[in-house]
Amino acid sequence: MKLKLNMDEMAEDFFEDTRLLGIVAPIKSYQFCWQLNHLxxxxxxxxxxxxxxxxxxxxLYYFAVFEYREPNSSLCHYLYNNQNDGEYLLPEFKHLDFLWLMKGDVxxxxxxxxxxxxIKAINAVQLVTELTNEKIKNKGHLIF
Structure with a gap:
């Protein structure tokens, strides 16, 4: 008997009660994180x-993920690099540099x-938009 992993169901569970932002900010990830941490x-x-x-x-390409867990809360923030050496975590959003996922609480x-x-007030930021689940073709790429 073979067991098959249901990726759609897994993605649905993973993205339950999440908000996802797409961000265009052509700067290094550590610089962007510093800006977010400071702000x-x-x-x-x-x-x-x-x-x-x-x-x-x-x-094989590795996409960095930055994490911040809010104290006394179940809310966790994940900041993904969308690009690595000409490849994209979410190829349907090649224009985006970062993805900010808020998960674990409403x-x-x-x-x-x-x-x-x-975020829009940060100098290097050119665009911030909410990405809804329906717009994301490669949801599985965000699941860790």
Missing amino acids: FRLNFRINPDVEIPLTRKGR VGDATLHNVINS
Whole structure:
């Protein structure tokens, strides 16, 4: 008997109660994290345990994921690099540099709107947009 992993079901579970932002900011990830940490008083840190490996054109690419867990809350923030050496974590969003996933607790519209407006105030940021689940073709690439 063979067991088959249901990726659609897994993606649905993973993305339950999440909000995802796409960000265009052509700067290094550590610089962007520093800006976010400073602006929001967060503590994004790279987490090698949730780095995303993808094989493309016979080569393995690793996409860094930065993580911040809010104290006294189940809300966790993940900042993904969308690009690595000409390859993309989400190829359907090649114009995006970063993806910010908020997961583990409900993030209301007002809070999300405030986060978006604050990110837009960072000099290097050119665009911030919410990505809805329906728009993402390669959801499985974000699951760790």
